Amino acid sequence: MSDVTSTGWIMFAANIILPVAVFLSYYFQVRPGGRPNRWAGIRIRVVASSPEVWRAAHRAAFRWERVNVICVCGAAVICLLTLRSWYLVLAECIIFGGYVISFLLNFWHTSTMAGKMAHSQRRHDEDRGS
Structure with a gap:
């Protein structure tokens, strides 16, 4: 482990800490007491439109984030144990980039689902009001 560069350690820490x-964050929002707040969670208007949409969006995001955290952290640990020097830094950067892409796809999927759910709730409320 002594031949791991500081950049390798920084990228390894980023690959563990961020996921x-x-x-x-998603876990605490999925729990029964989770509701829209200022500090944690997916911070877009459509997700915060109602507590039901908030919880459903975070439940969907949490489902994919479990896979992300296992895969990314596992790959980062395997790379740290097997690679050295610039190979480790390169591998950790690729893993980090893969996580960012996966995170953005998860965010896009969740916000799309929340938008459809909020639209459905609005339409249902309008139908009941008429």
Whole structure:
């Protein structure tokens, strides 16, 4: 482990800390007491439109984030144990880039689903009001 560069350690830490932080954020929002707040969760208007949409959106995001955290953290640990020097930095950067892409796809899927759910709720409320 002594031949791991500081950049390798920084990228390894980023590959562990970011997925775990996002995972925990989604986890605490999925729990029964989770509702729209200012500090954590998916912070877009459509998701915060109602507590039901908030919880459903975070439940959908949490489902995919469990896979992300296992795959990304596992790959980062395997790379740290097997690679050295610039190979480790390159592998950790590729893993980090893959996580960012996966995170953005998860965010897009969740916001699309929340938008459809909010639209459905609005339409249902309008039908009941007429």
